[in-house]
Amino acid sequence: MTTHHASATPDLPLDMIIFGGTGDLSFRKLLPALYMAHLHCNLPPDTRILTIGRKPWSREEYINEFMEAKAKPFIEKKAFDAAAWDKFLALFEYVRMDVDSIEDYQRLKEVSREGVRRVFYLATSPDLFMNICDNLSAAGLVDENSRVVLEKPLGHDLASAQEINTAVGRHFGEAQIYRIDHYLGKETVQNLMVLRFGNAIFGPLWQAPYIKRVQITVAEEVGVGSRAGFYDKTGALRDMVQNHLLQLLCIVAMEPPVSLDPDAVRDEKLKVLRSLRPMTPEDIARDTVRGQYTAGAVNGEPVKGYLEEDNVPPGSRAETFVALRAHINNWRWANVPFYLRTGKRMQKKVSEIVIEFSELPFSIIPSGGRNYGNRLVIQLQPEESIQLQMLAKEPGSGMHMLPVNLNLDLQQAFTERRAEAYERLLIDVIRGRLTHFMRRDELEAAWAWAEPILEGWAKSGDKPRGYTAGTFGPAASTALMARENAVWAEESQ
Numbered sequence: 350m351t352t353h354h355a356s357a358t359p360d361l362p363l364d365m366i367i368f369g370g371t372g373d374l375s376f377r378k379l380l381p382a383l384y385m386a387h388l389h390c391n392l393p394p395d396t397r398i399l400t401i402g403r404k405p406w407s408r409e410e411y412i413n414e415f416m417e418a419k420a421k422p423f424i425e426k427k428a429f430d431a432a433a434w435d436k437f438l439a440l441f442e443y444v445r446m447d448v449d450s451i452e453d454y455q456r457l458k459e460v461s462r463e464g465v466r467r468v469f470y471l472a473t474s475p476d477l478f479m480n481i482c483d484n485l486s487a488a489g490l491v492d493e494n495s496r497v498v499l500e501k502p503l504g505h506d507l508a509s510a511q512e513i514n515t516a517v518g519r520h521f522g523e524a525q526i527y528r529i530d531h532y533l534g535k536e537t538v539q540n541l542m543v544l545r546f547g548n549a550i551f552g553p554l555w556q557a558p559y560i561k562r563v564q565i566t567v568a569e570e571v572g573v574g575s576r577a578g579f580y581d582k583t584g585a586l587r588d589m590v591q592n593h594l595l596q597l598l599c600i601v602a603m604e605p606p607v608s609l610d611p612d613a614v615r616d617e618k619l620k621v622l623r624s625l626r627p628m629t630p631e632d633i634a635r636d637t638v639r640g641q642y643t644a645g646a647v648n649g650e651p652v653k654g655y656l657e658e659d660n661v662p663p664g665s666r667a668e669t670f671v672a673l674r675a676h677i678n679n680w681r682w683a684n685v686p687f688y689l690r691t692g693k694r695m696q697k698k699v700s701e702i703v704i705e706f707s708e709l710p711f712s713i714i715p716s717g718g719r720n721y722g723n724r725l726v727i728q729l730q731p732e733e734s735i736q737l738q739m740l741a742k743e744p745g746s747g748m749h750m751l752p753v754n755l756n757l758d759l760q761q762a763f764t765e766r767r768a769e770a771y772e773r774l775l776i777d778v779i780r781g782r783l784t785h786f787m788r789r790d791e792l793e794a795a796w797a798w799a800e801p802i803l804e805g806w807a808k809s810g811d812k813p814r815g816y817t818a819g820t821f822g823p824a825a826s827t828a829l830m831a832r833e834n835a836v837w838a839e840e841s842q
């Protein structure tokens with residue numbers, strides 16, 4: 350399932366056409382990822398990259414003002430090779446377009462070659478997806494060799510997601526649509542599937558009552574930065590939970606798929622999403638916590654509160670933190686709570702999944718009054734690591750036990766370069782591999798579960814709770830866990 354053991358060589362010459370080609374995502378992620386793919390010879394030999402923007406730039410201006418000035422600094426220093434960079438730049442064309450102007454699509458048609466594989470990467474606001482697809486199709490740019498990549502967030506709620514999916518579906522078959530969630534491109538996330546389905550020892554224990562709780566945390570140190578225009582309308586539930594965190598939950602919770610074929614994997618993830626227990630207004634009040642950061646310090650540096658950030662409307666109620674308790678209504682997971690948590694301006698950047706196994710029914714070995722259980726900790730960021738907390742004898746004459754980590758040191762075991770999530774997923778798109786992309790029904794099931802939470806919050810009239818930047822969120826998040834005598838992972842260390 351990994352992409353670096355790439356199988357078939359790509360079949361057709363490629364025109365990669367990036368809408369939103371001068372935006373944040375392009376210079377931070379997409380273009381550096383394409384450069385890496387180029388450097389490692391993973392682009393088809395006859396590739397061109399057409400980036401689309403509104404700015405009245407010539408090709409040279411685009412290369413200088415954008416590629417050199419903005420995208421290049423995001424390439425890892427040690428991967429930079431001046432000769433490869435020059436060859437990479439030679440693949441580019443800049444196409445100035447107003448995405449609503451039909452005539453401009455004719456110009457795009459003149460620039461794009463016939464008989465190639467066109468990949469349209471829509472890195473724009475989702476409000477534009479429908480028009481772009483309609484216009485591409487009207488201009489005769491879409492054929493059976495075309496693929497479209499849709500960036501998240503796909504819609505604002507279930508109805509808007511359905512509307513976009515239907516509109517895009519008029520021009521592209523489901524197998525031509527790549528709904529990207531870059532968390533599915535992360536090495537450790539893909540590794541979790543191998544861990545679960547490649548190791549016999551976990552199979553029998555991977556369920557209630559042997560697992561008693563699952564925690565999924567995606568904590569960021571960064572604040573909203575320059576993205577308030579987008580973020581304030583979005584908030585953490587739409588930005589992170591509806592997609593990234595639910596996708597992680599699916600990989601932890603899904604049944605073994607019959608194979609790694611895209612539909613086999615996506616069928617199982619869909620079943621998980623459909624089994625999520627819908628939240629009633631009472632559940633929302635009891636089992637969800639919303640927060641918004643106030644001024645504080647991260648890594649010793651003073652930082653502003655969310656309301657003081659540029660372009661945040663006064664009195665904004667956008668949540669920059671969410672913690673919640675979810676349940677999956679099926680046999681495997683009955684009564685096993687899944688705690689999900691994400692936030693900006695947290696104490697440290699850490700993304701991890703913690704599987705807490707049940708404690709011994711009865712212990713004959715003293716553990717200093719503490720009730721330790723085994724834990725499997727899968728860390729995605731900042732380091733990729735997998736650790737299994739075991740209990741071992743404390744050295745000495747007595748028989749006491751203490752937790753010790755069994756450490757699967759992947760960095761040492763595999764010295765190959767690990768591709769970044771976007772690079773890996775872009776190569777998947779080019780090679781036509783859909784396994785790590787979301788299918789329409791999956792995405793809509795995720796919205797169907799998340800939307801009542803947003804509605805419940807809006808109806809409640811409550812504001813998000815303030816939390817000081819540089820902490821792990823509001824006290825209510827700790828209290829959510831404390832109700833069942835549990836603590837978030839960082840508090841148990």
Ligand code: BG6
Nearest residue numbers: 501531567569571588589700730
């Ligand atoms: C994006 C969100 O999808 O994921 C951002 O829009 C967030 O708000 C980012 O910062 C986090 O991704 P990563 O890979 O840095 O954990």
